Amino acid sequence: MIEMQDIWKTYVDGTHALRGVSVRIDRNEFVYLVGPSGAGKSTFMKLIYREEVPTKGQLSVNGFNIGKLKPRKIPFVRRNIGVIFQDFRLLPKLTVFENVAFAMEVIEAPKRIIKKRTMEVLDLVGLKHKHASLPAQLSGGEQQRVSIARAIVNNPSVIVADEPTGNLDPETSMEIMALLEEINFRGSTIVMATHNRDIVNSLRKRVIAIENGLVVRDEARGEYGYEI
Ligand code: ADP
Ligand code: ADP
Numbered sequence: 001m002i003e004m005q006d007i008w009k010t011y012v013d014g015t016h017a018l019r020g021v022s023v024r025i026d027r028n029e030f031v032y033l034v035g036p037s038g039a040g041k042s043t044f045m046k047l048i049y050r051e052e053v054p055t056k057g058q059l060s061v062n063g064f065n066i067g068k069l070k071p072r073k074i075p076f077v078r079r080n081i082g083v084i085f086q087d088f089r090l091l092p093k094l095t096v097f098e099n100v101a102f103a104m105e106v107i108e109a110p111k112r113i114i115k116k117r118t119m120e121v122l123d124l125v126g127l128k129h130k131h132a133s134l135p136a137q138l139s140g141g142e143q144q145r146v147s148i149a150r151a152i153v154n155n156p157s158v159i160v161a162d163e164p165t166g167n168l169d170p171e172t173s174m175e176i177m178a179l180l181e182e183i184n185f186r187g188s189t190i191v192m193a194t195h196n197r198d199i200v201n202s203l204r205k206r207v208i209a210i211e212n213g214l215v216v217r218d219e220a221r222g223e224y225g226y227e228i
Contacts (some may be wrong), residue, residue: 001027001189002048002158007057009043018042019213020057022172025191030184032200033193034224035210041193044210047161048191049081050074062157079107082151082159082188086166088143090135090150096122097131099220100149107154121149126177141172147180152183159183161192175197177203200224 002025011019017040025031033041046052047059050066059066064077090099097118104114122128125145135143143165151159159178165173177199184190194200200207200223207222208215217225 001025001029001062002045002191003058004059007047007059009040009047009052009054010055016213018047018054018210020214021164021223023208023215023218024188027188028184028189030181030205031192032207032222032224033191033210034195034200034207034226035216036226039210041210042162045083045162045191045193048158048160049083049097050077053184073204075107079154080156080158082154082156084144084147084159084161084164086149088135088140088167090146092135092141093136095131096127096133096138096146098133099135099146100153103150103153109154117153118149121153122146124152124182125149140168140174141175144168144172144176148176148179148183152188156188158189158191161190163193163195165194165196170198173199182192183219184208197226198225 004021004023007018007021010016015028033044035041043052047054048061054067055138061077062080068209069077094102100121101114101118104117119128127142127145127147130138130142165176173196180190205223206220208223209217
């Protein structure tokens with residue numbers, strides 16, 4: 001499903017963010033990406049959703065060869081990948097409903113289906129009753145739920161989450177994790193970068209540790225493994 005073979009990413013200023021990463025993530029896995037700041041975790045995820053392209057190596061996502069992707073095929077790849085950020089990145093002037101519906105409008109889904117599916121995912125994340133609220137009227141945890149609804153509305157096979165609990169208190173973080181586990185249970189592969197030791201050590205899953213652009217550890221049901 002996601003396969004990296006000797007992936008290198010060198011940014012234009014010469015920074016080697018990834019230096020020969022080979023990893024295979026199968027359908028329906030839940031993977032934590034851990035490692036110090038600057039290790040290359042975000043770059044790893046940006047390559048998956050084609051925000052960046054590899055400098056060298058083979059990357060395939062859902063059968064698409066990402067390095068050689070024709071520009072017109074990019075939307076096909078992106079609609080199969082949902083992205084969740086630490087800072088939610090909701091559109092402040094749009095309602096909860098509109099923020100989620102927007103992701104379906106982009107792929108030109110029919111209006112009737114947009115409405116039905118948007119309310120369905122808002123229900124799944126427990127926010128149907130807040131569909132008319134603006135992001136600023138919601139708590140951090142609720143905003144993250146909206147961003148999760150937006151990420152899953154087009155039924156992606158892969159969800160990439162860059163520190164999704166980074167701005168949330170421990171209790172809210174656990175609620176968000178329960179939701180991500182539910183989404184994984186329903187069939188999406190999840191790749192989640194995190195610095196949250198308690199989560200990684202209590203909800204045991206595959207752990208891939210990256211340091212200095214290299215995979216230094218890859219364990220099924222692994223531990224966080226860092227002091228902070
Ligand atoms: P992490 O997510 O683990 O903190 P990143 O993937 O963000 O790591 O960064 C890996 C390395 O690449 C760091 O040295 C970072 O400064 C560098 N980097 C990230 N993005 C860019 C960029 N757009 N241009 C140049 N260097 C970058
Ligand atoms: P359900 O029966 O599933 O709750 P409704 O038909 O009652 O669905 O619609 C739920 C709400 O969705 C409506 O009250 C409306 O505020 C909201 N809604 C529907 N379409 C839009 C839209 N395009 N923009 C913003 N809100 C919308």
